[in-house]
Each structure stands twice: as C-alpha cells, then as structure tokens.
Amino acid sequence: RIAYVNGRYLDMRDASVNIEDRGYQFADGVYEVCEVRGGKLIDMPRHLARLQRSLGELRIKEPMPLAALSVVMHEVVRRNRVSHGIVYLQVTRGVARRDHGFPAAPVKPAVVVTARSLDPAKGQANAAHGIKVITLPENRWPRVDIKSTALLPNVLAKQVAREAGAYEAWYVDRDGYVTEGSSSNAWIVTKEGRVVTRSADAGILAGVTRAVLMDAFEALQVRFEERPFTPAEAAGAAEAFVTASSQIVMPVVAIDGQPIGDGKPGALAKRLREQFHRFAVFS
C-alpha cells in the first residue's frame, strides 16, 4: 500500500511522521473520509469545503490549494488501485517542540493521505441484515462541528457498542435527545413516513452523506423534518438508519435491544441506499 506523506508517495512500511507532530501529541488536526466507488471519489467538493471550514475553525493553514489536495487524494486512490473503498485525509498543525499554544514560528501543516479497499459484499450484508445501535450519554466537547482527529470519546463509544453486540452508539444529550452516532448521523422514519434528523447546527457534525440525502428528498418525494428525536421515539418509529461516507445509508433494526418497526431493514432506508449515488458527485 502507498501513502502520501508531506509531499511524497511512500510504501506504507516506509511512511512515518515526526514524533513531535502536534497531531500525535495533541490530536491538533482535522480529517476527512471519502467514499471510493468504481475508482471515483464521491462528493469531493463537499468534503473539501468541510475540510476548509474545519481548518479555519482551528486556525490551521491550508497546506496546499484544495484542488491540489484533490489531485493527491485521486493519486493515492489510483496508486493503491482502490475501486471500492475509502480515502482518508489528515491535516495536522505540524511539527513543533511540545507546548500547548500554537508554535510561535509558523510551521508547515502536515498532510497524510491513505486509501484502502473495502469488500462491497460486507457493506451489502450489513445493510441486508440491518445494524443494532445502543445509546450512551453525550460526552464529547461542544465543537463536534469540527471534524477533528480528537476522537477519544468516539473510540470509547464504538468499543462499548461492539462489546454490547451492536454496530454503532448513538449519543443522547442532556435533554434526552439523540445527537448522532460515534461515526455517523442518526435518522428515523415516523409511522407517517416522514424522515427525521437533527439540525446540523445543533451538536452534530454536518455529514456530507446527510446533506446529499437531504438534497435528494424533493426528487424522491420524501417528506422530511429537521428536528431532534428521543431514543423512545426511535424505538417506536417505523424505521431508523445511519449515514456516513463509508456506510452510505445503513438501516438500523434495534435500539438498546428493542426492535425498530418489524425488526427488519426499512423499505425507505433501503430505497435511499439504492438511490443515493444518483445524487452524488463523482470525480
């Protein structure tokens, strides 16, 4: 496998970063994960726009023009011959003597890009069975709108989910409403057939998959409400699903051990999964 590291394409075995990289010491960086499908990158303009925003919020300089970053990401996908999978991009503030505040002298942000193949059959099998979710109290910092590599709460939540035999953990805020998953956005479909998800400016990451799906609703004649929902409402809903670039639309069939709907993947979730790429940008 080949990785891009600070200007060079290297065999992964030879690829390394400085031990004083602030990403390593402080998780002082941001990232993006894009889907690769048929060798094409999915929804790059939205991912690059979100990256730019995350960098701006952390006051990390753009390491190179976004168009150049896009070229690097395509090149890493090509060199690894990824047809179906993901490409990962990480930008950190760079290398400096360890000190919490920003380095006094400007440092060059560090860029790493990797790509890997995923077995499409695995995703299809997950989607065919549906996944289980558990709920956990929200314990992340309030700036989850920034796609930061500081993911320790998410790491712990995912592990709790796995140990409970579930695939994803949904965070629940102090008011009792679901925010999002540890690595996905959360959705339900009401018995009246309305799709519900929380507003992107209220304690969640503005998912690219979420945005593309929302733009598709009109063409697909799907009714939609942007509002928070509780785990109890989810348990009584007709359907539930999660979205993420690496999952597209993944049906949820149980929440905290309670089946949702008839306990099988919902018809609308299945339809949205099938239709999604009609509305995606391929590059």
Ligand code: PMP
């Ligand atoms: N929320 C969180 C916390 C995530 O980590 C992700 C996946 N990166 C998402 C939502 C979904 O975002 P996207 O559709 O852009 O992959």
